[in-house]
Amino acid sequence: xxxxxxxxxxxxxxxxxxxxxxxxxxxxxxxxxxxxxxxxxxxxxxxxxxxxxxxxxxxxxxxxxxxxxxxxxxxxxxxxxxxxxxxxxxxxxxxxxxxxxxxxxxxxxxxxxxxxxxxxxxxxxxxxxxxxxxxxxxxxxx
Amino acid sequence: xxxxxxxxxxxxxxxxxxxxxxxxxxxxxxxxxxxxxxxxxxxxxxxxxxxxxxxxxxxxxxxxxxxxxxxxxxxxxxxxxxxxxxxxxxxxxxxxxxxxxxxxxxxxxxxxxxxxxxxxxxxxxxxxxxxxxxxxxxxxxxxxxxxxxxxxxxxxxxxxxxxxxxxxxxxxxxxxxxxxxxxxxxxxxxxxxxxxxxxxxxxxxxxxxxxxxxxxxxxxxxxxxxxxxxxxxxxxxxxxxxxxxxxxxxxxxxxxxxxxxxxxxxxxxxxxxxxxxxxxxxxxxxxxxxxxxxxxxxxxxxxxxxxxxxxxxxxxxxxxxxxxxxxxxxxxxxxxxxxxxxxxxxxxxxxxxxxxxxxxxxxxxxxxxxxxxxxxxxxxxxxxxxxxxxxxxxxxxxxxxxxxxxxxxxxxxxxxxxxxxx
Numbered sequence: 001x002x003x004x005x006x007x008x009x010x011x012x013x014x015x016x017x018x019x020x021x022x023x024x025x026x027x028x029x030x031x032x033x034x035x036x037x038x039x040x041x042x043x044x045x046x047x048x049x050x051x052x053x054x055x056x057x058x059x060x061x062x063x064x065x066x067x068x069x070x071x072x073x074x075x076x077x078x079x080x081x082x083x084x085x086x087x088x089x090x091x092x093x094x095x096x097x098x099x100x101x102x103x104x105x106x107x108x109x110x111x112x113x114x115x116x117x118x119x120x121x122x123x124x125x126x127x128x129x130x131x132x133x134x135x136x137x138x139x140x141x142x
Numbered sequence: 143x144x145x146x147x148x149x150x151x152x153x154x155x156x157x158x159x160x161x162x163x164x165x166x167x168x169x170x171x172x173x174x175x176x177x178x179x180x181x182x183x184x185x186x187x188x189x190x191x192x193x194x195x196x197x198x199x200x201x202x203x204x205x206x207x208x209x210x211x212x213x214x215x216x217x218x219x220x221x222x223x224x225x226x227x228x229x230x231x232x233x234x235x236x237x238x239x240x241x242x243x244x245x246x247x248x249x250x251x252x253x254x255x256x257x258x259x260x261x262x263x264x265x266x267x268x269x270x271x272x273x274x275x276x277x278x279x280x281x282x283x284x285x286x287x288x289x290x291x292x293x294x295x296x297x298x299x300x301x302x303x304x305x306x307x308x309x310x311x312x313x314x315x316x317x318x319x320x321x322x323x324x325x326x327x328x329x330x331x332x333x334x335x336x337x338x339x340x341x342x343x344x345x346x347x348x349x350x351x352x353x354x355x356x357x358x359x360x361x362x363x364x365x366x367x368x369x370x371x372x373x374x375x376x377x378x379x380x381x382x383x384x385x386x387x388x389x390x391x392x393x394x395x396x397x398x399x400x401x402x403x404x405x406x407x408x409x410x411x412x413x414x415x416x417x418x419x420x421x422x423x424x425x426x427x428x429x430x431x432x433x434x435x436x437x438x439x440x441x442x443x444x445x446x447x448x449x450x451x452x453x454x455x456x457x458x459x460x461x462x463x464x465x466x467x468x469x470x471x472x473x474x475x476x477x478x479x480x481x482x483x484x485x486x487x488x489x490x491x492x493x494x495x496x497x498x499x500x501x502x503x504x505x506x507x508x509x510x511x512x513x514x515x516x517x518x519x520x521x522x523x524x525x526x527x528x529x530x531x532x533x534x535x536x537x538x539x540x541x542x543x544x545x546x547x548x549x550x551x552x553x554x555x556x557x558x559x560x561x562x563x564x
Contacts, residue, residue: 040312049310049317050257051224058224066520081419084453084517091282091563094177096267096275097229097248100219 023127024074026138031119033057037137043078045122047089048099053122061102062111062123074124077140175219181280183211183559192533193542194555196287197297198331199237202542209236211287211559213278215247225254233278238337239330247278247301260308268302269321269349270362271426272413280561284422284515286527287557289444289461291509292426294540296409299366302327302345316354323347334502334543341370342407356418364409368402368434375400381492390489392475400499405434422448422455429466436503439466453517462508464537472497506537513557521563529555 026042028034034053037045044050045059053059064071067083075086090101105111115123116133130136186206187194193202196210203210213235220228231248250264267275271293276282277300304325311318326343344367351360378400382393413426427443444461472493477486513527533541533551541553 040315044312044317049312051254052257056257083520085417085419087520087563088282091179091279092276094219095179095215095217095231095279095282095563097217097219097231097250097252098275100175 024070024077024124024140025127025130025136026122026124027115027130027134027136028122029116029119030133030135032122032135034137035135039078039138042122042138046078046102048093048101051099058120059122060118060120062114062121063102063104064108064111064124065106066104068108070124070126173221175221176216177219178214178216178564179279179281179562180214180564181212181559181561182208183213183280183286183557184208185210186556187553188555189541189551189553191543191545191547192538192551192553193544194553195294195332195540195542196290197294197300198540199239199297199300199329200332201236201238202332204544211280211557212236213280215278217248227252227254235278237330238332239328244328258309258311260310261305262308263305265301265303266306266323266325268299268323268327268345268347268364269306270296270299270347270364270409271411271428272360272415272424274300279563280525280559281521281523281563284424284446284448284455284457285459285511286513286525286559289446289459289509289511290540291461291463291505291507292428292442292444295430295440295442295463295505296364296428298329298331298340299327299342299345299364299409302342302347304345306347313352314354316352316357319349319351321347321349332542334538334541339370339372340368342366343369356416358415358417360411360413362409362411366407367404368407369404371402385485385489389478389481389485390475391478392473396475396496399435402434402436405432407432407434407437420450422446422450422457424448435470435500438470438500438504440464440505441466448515455515457511457513457515459511460508461511463540464506464534465504470500472500501536503539504536505539506534507531507540523561525557525559525561527557529557531555 026037033055041054046061051058072083075081075083093099094101105114111123112125112129115121184206185194185203187204189204193204194210195202200210213233215231215233217229217231228251229248230246232245233247234245246265248265248267250262250266252260252262254260269275273283273288273293277288277293302323302325304323306321306323309320325345326341327345328339328341330337330339345364346366347362347364349360349362351358375397378397382397385393387393408431409428411426411428415424416422423446425443425445430440432439440463442463444459446457446459448455448457474489474492474496477489509529509531511527511529513525516524518524531553533553535550538547
């Protein structure tokens, strides 16, 4: 009976850790003065409404690789749109001359490197990818 | 003279913006982002009498053709610093206007005062309807092309040279944008016969849009005057010289109806869109108020429903346009009671010509479209669309007339296209 309880607790803890590890968070570089953002403020930056953080500093939003699970999960959670819709949305903004889409990278490593090194960068990463060089400014509700 | 100087100055401004782009590209490639778009589109128009064109700036075609919908465009975004940037967009497509400078759809400098205010100067798209700023980018919208009933007529003022200011701010859970612009534009536009050159001056435009979650609404207004028009009033003037007001008191009033100088043209538009990622509904309605009888008052609109279960979106659209006054008077006006009978008879014989001139630009039709939009790859979309247009008697001005139809017509246009962004 005790063995069964330990197993159940282990499975529950593993499930919690797994969920936490795969949860997406929005982060900025450690040197960025922003400490938190609302979901609306993240939509403003990622959907090209504003080109700056709320404090007026220019924001440089970064995207994950096209077609990656993280990118799909992020935009579904942010604006409830799939990647095809996001691509069409950005085609409209880009070719109307209103705004440029978030920066794309060939690999996640390059994206994470840019996130760590640029004070203007903002990105979305798995909670497990957060390290001391980043600051979590928003967590999506589970 | 002033017009020549104005044209010269405008062209110098574009060249300045273009050369700025070239210099920036040479010295700081990271400042410049290059992107492009293309559509390879084929149409089949089943009418022998009427030529099809997506809007009045594009030559009409019958039968099978790649010309009306195929387009390739390139855009450079040049960011000088956080406040200043420039955008140049060149679009190559079949068009009535053969000036090289008019392959530049957009060339503007922008100054961002703060997060809410942006100022632009140069050549810009006129932001008075949903697709106004990206109508050449087939990848960016659902249909094979914008519904001609709504977009065709206002395409004459789809770009302008001047300045505008954008105000934007978060409001409640949504986002508000207001834009005001002022400028002028030249256009070569199709008639049922050949093309005419027209110059719109004192263009004043305003638009307001609000987006919240799945909803977006917009309202727009445009006011302009025509100050140059390549079709002359010479024939009317010759008749007036021959029959002075002492014989034909109604003559000057009739001339005034056809004269374009100082006549206002106004456009009012309303639009809404709902998109919950599975269902899409978009509709716009527009009203053109014209003081010039040659350009009648019209009301136009469309409603489109899309169902997007996966990578394919199925859609159906109903669009329509008609004049708000069906029967403009074709009276030749007052004739002096002292005029000899032969003179009165001669003047009355002009009545069919007046009627023809008034009907030449009359548009009355509706179109039912069905189609599908496939996302084949992240940057490639294929579209198939079938349009069935029912055109009323004397309502053919969205088409080129190859042979005069004796009665109303039904025309089917089938379209297949591939649309890229790169």
